[in-house]
Amino acid sequence: MRxxxxxxxxxxxxxxxxxxxxxxxxxxxxxxxxxxxxxxxxLTLGVWxxxxxxxxxxxxxxxxxxxxxxxxxxKVKTYGTHGDLTAALDSGDVPDVFLISxxxxxxxxxxxxxxxxxxxxxxxxxxxxxxxxxPALEAFAGDRQLQCMPYGISPMVIYYxxxxxxxxxxxxxxxxxxxxxxxxxxKKPSWSFDQFQTAAEYASRPRKGIAGFYIAPTLRGLEPFIxxxxxxxxxxxxxxxxxxxxxxxxxxxxxxVLPLLRDPKLTLSADQLSEKTPLEWFREGRLGMIAGFRDxxxxxxxxxxxxxxxxxxxxxxxxxxxxxxxxVCIARQTKNVSAAADFLVDFIxxxxxxxxxxxxxxxxxxxxxxxxxxxxxxxxxxxxxGVYNNSIKSMRIPPxxxxxxxxxxxxxxPIEELMTVEVPDLDAIxxxxxxxxxxxxAPLDDSASASPDG
Numbered sequence: 001m002r003x004x005x006x007x008x009x010x011x012x013x014x015x016x017x018x019x020x021x022x023x024x025x026x027x028x029x030x031x032x033x034x035x036x037x038x039x040x041x042x043l044t045l046g047v048w049x050x051x052x053x054x055x056x057x058x059x060x061x062x063x064x065x066x067x068x069x070x071x072x073x074x075k076v077k078t079y080g081t082h083g084d085l086t087a088a089l090d091s092g093d094v095p096d097v098f099l100i101s102x103x104x105x106x107x108x109x110x111x112x113x114x115x116x117x118x119x120x121x122x123x124x125x126x127x128x129x130x131x132x133x134x135p136a137l138e139a140f141a142g143d144r145q146l147q148c149m150p151y152g153i154s155p156m157v158i159y160y161x162x163x164x165x166x167x168x169x170x171x172x173x174x175x176x177x178x179x180x181x182x183x184x185x186x187k188k189p190s191w192s193f194d195q196f197q198t199a200a201e202y203a204s205r206p207r208k209g210i211a212g213f214y215i216a217p218t219l220r221g222l223e224p225f226i227x228x229x230x231x232x233x234x235x236x237x238x239x240x241x242x243x244x245x246x247x248x249x250x251x252x253x254x255x256x257v258l259p260l261l262r263d264p265k266l267t268l269s270a271d272q273l274s275e276k277t278p279l280e281w282f283r284e285g286r287l288g289m290i291a292g293f294r295d296x297x298x299x300x301x302x303x304x305x306x307x308x309x310x311x312x313x314x315x316x317x318x319x320x321x322x323x324x325x326x327x328v329c330i331a332r333q334t335k336n337v338s339a340a341a342d343f344l345v346d347f348i349x350x351x352x353x354x355x356x357x358x359x360x361x362x363x364x365x366x367x368x369x370x371x372x373x374x375x376x377x378x379x380x381x382x383x384x385x386g387v388y389n390n391s392i393k394s395m396r397i398p399p400x401x402x403x404x405x406x407x408x409x410x411x412x413x414p415i416e417e418l419m420t421v422e423v424p425d426l427d428a429i430x431x432x433x434x435x436x437x438x439x440x441x442a443p444l445d446d447s448a449s450a451s452p453d454g
Contacts, residue, residue: 041072041336043343046088046095048079049361052298056359060352064343072339089113096334097344100148102139102325106400109142114329116145120341135395136365140327142400148327149348150365154294155323155391156224158196158311159382164203164210164288175202178311185383188390189311193228193257196289196314200266203288212266213289214278217419219243219408220322221291224313225261227320227396229253240399241442243411245430254418254426256316262419270420282306293324294388298360301381310382312391319394325365363388407440 047057054076061074077095079085086104088094094113108114136150167177175198178191191199200212215221223233231253234240244250260266268278268287279296281287283303290296291313300308313321328347330340346352353366354374364370367389376385401407414432418424 040070041339043072043074043097043334043336043340044077044095045074045343045347046077046079046085046098048082048085048099050298052359053361054078056356056361060347060355063352063355064346068342068346071342072336074343094331094333096331096336096340097347098329098331099151100327100329102327102397103401103404105140105142105147105327106402108329109147110402112332114147115332115337116143116147117149117330117341117344118146120330120337121146121345124341124345126345131367132365133367133392135323135392135397136325139325139397148329149344150325151328151348151353152294152326152362153323153365153392153395154325154363155321155388155395156220156291156293156313157321157387157391158213158289158313159282159292159296159300159308160199160289160311161203161282161285161287162307162309163285165199166202167199170198170202180311180384182383185378185386189384189387190319191311191314193260193314193316197260200260200263200288204266206265208286209272210286211268211272211281211288214268214281214287215261215291215419216278217416219411219415222261222415222419223396223398224291224321225257225316226250226253227322228313228318229256229316230318233396234399237399240401241438242434243437243441245433246427251426251430253316254430258418258424262422264422282308294363295324295361297382301360308381309384310387311384312387312394319391321391321395322398323392323395325397363392401441403440407437410436410440 045057045061047054049057057078058076061076065073074097077088079088082101085098085100089098089108100108132150133153136153137146139153140146140148140150167180170177176195177198178189178195180189181187196213202212204210204212215225219233226233229252231250232244232247233250235242235244235247245254268281272281276284278287278290279292279299282290283300283306285306300306312319328344330337330344334340348366350366350368353362353364353369354372356362357364357369357375358377360377362375364375369375370389398404411433414429414436418426418429418433
């Protein structure tokens with residue numbers, strides 16, 4: 001079985017020449033390094049996710065094992081959550097090949113748990129092409145090397161219920177609505193923040209317990225709106241020492257978006273949130289819109305009654321969103337580097353990624369798959385799956401933070417206050433957010449914080 005291997009143009013990303021092409025420019029056929037002369041190696045692949053998602057990975061591995069009997073035998077190690085996998089890494093149980101979230105990259109590289117991939121890919125004469133989006137490549141580069149291979153790149157989008165957010169009915173009433181083409185699905189829908197507000201007001205029916213929208217009152221939930229309104233989230237996009245909520249641009253952005261985001265007439269109430277999750281309200285048809293990533297799709301499809309589609313994040317001044325990014329790494333400590341690299345190249349091939357994308361969870365970083373029916377799945381909800389691909393272009397890739405979860409926890413309380421209190425003290429709360437973030441992004445060294453007098 002011959003795999004099609006399309007990998008990253010390392011020269012474009014890292015500013016270095018790339019080997020592996022013939023002098024006449026014709027692509028060189030992939031030649032995995034042979035392991036036939038040595039005893040067959042055993043490898044482990046570490047992945048996390050639901051049973052349906054991990055079964056998709058297992059299917060890819062089963063195919064690899066069946067077609068590569070003279071090479072390494074791969075065994076899948078599954079973890080229920082991303083946190084379970086990172087806990088295993090922390091304990092020293094590092095699979096030979098493993099998935100990570102982009103937020104793990106700084107910690108992974110600092111602890112030298114992975115090994116850079118450039119030479120390993122070059123040595124296999126892998127064809128280099130424009131098979132990956134630039135944001136995906138930049139996200140997994142460090143020290144001018146590709147540290148892990150981009151695998152998934154899922155931008156935050158808006159899921160909406162067409163029965164509650166009925167754009168045609170709204171247009172018939174003379175309301176300002178976005179233009180959405182249901183005949184030509186290649187056309188890119190977009191909408192303004194004002195149109196998003198109009199949709200929220202149209203969908204909201206408080207007497208029936210139906211809310212217009214829900215945006216999580218978290219750092220991540222706010223980020224797309226801050227960026228879109230011209231604000232900044234970090235004080236430095238390369239080496240942040242603080243969040244930048246108290247900066248003039250960010251406070252101006254918050255003043256634009258917060259009146260809508262915290263409007264109690266349009267979003268879920270505290271009582272509703274104590275009763276059910278936002279996703280449960282959406283699944284039951286009692287929430288017009290919810291922000292989320294591609295992994296919501298398999299959870300929404302089986303309802304049998306819910307119709308849903310997706311739109312990009314609304315535009316305040318310019319298009320902006322954030323995303324879930326995953327990569328696949330090779331462990332530095334693996335005893336079978338060559339075999340692990342051979343398997344990784346197969347794992348990121350178009351055929352293998354297509355098999356995983358078919359499960360519905362993944363927005364592939366491999367653009368050949370992302371624009372194929374393996375991902376777009378024409379005829380299944382959401383109709384406008386192309387929105388995910390289009391939104392990648394406006395993704396903001398945050399700086400590498402050694403512990404993003406810890407950062408979110410540090411600022412969780414004031415950000416929730418910012419998004420739920422009807423008339424917050426913006427100056428005081430934004431200062432509080434920035435100060436809390438500094439304890440994570442630029443913690444004081446004990447020796448530096450000690451007084452000169454001891």
